[in-house]
Amino acid sequence: MATEQTSNEGQQEKGNDNAVPNASLLTVGGFRNAVFEQYRKAKENAEAYPYVWGSYLIVYGGFGLWVAYRYKKLRNTEDRVRALQEKLRTLRQERESNVKSSVVKAAK
Template sequence: MANQPNNPLSSAALIQKTGEDQVISVPSAAGFIDSLEQRYQKLKEHAEAYPYVWASYIVVYGGFGLWTTYRWRKLRRTEDSVRKLQRRLRDLIEAEQPASSAKVVEKGSTSSVKPSK
């Protein structure tokens, strides 16, 4: 009895004792919303009581967020520049391949012309 919660809605299910323990119903969405409102009120009271603690949370986690954003954007810019360079290299290779294949065809045709003389 001492370990039972004060709020009956906080338990997973409401229990009615009638000879045997039976589950009546699971808490509805209203119970969930009430628990969220209670948690919000506790956090609000704590933030009002200890503003410097919450300010330090904002500074630390905000700093981590800014650093992560900076590194993410830098990674994306690096990936974009690598993609551009790869595309330029691919274009250069494609432009060079037809020219080199034409040279191979010319060399093959000139070698076949010489024995016919």
């Protein structure tokens, strides 16, 4: 039984040794090391599976281009609407000034 306890204790110590670096990754190594570690893992995965990452690039890159195109088209439409609103505003001001001047002339 004594040997079973020591082997269990040894396993618990190994488990704690594995848990300590993961738990203290942000505290001891800092945020920069954690980001670098994630970058390294992603880079290794991309090197191991280039076709998967290439398909992600094509799909999400195409989606990004489509969103950029639609955004540009929306902005152009907004600019045209603003220009038309400005024309209407100036026409309305001209009509109001004409109506006021005709009322003043009629009053004399």
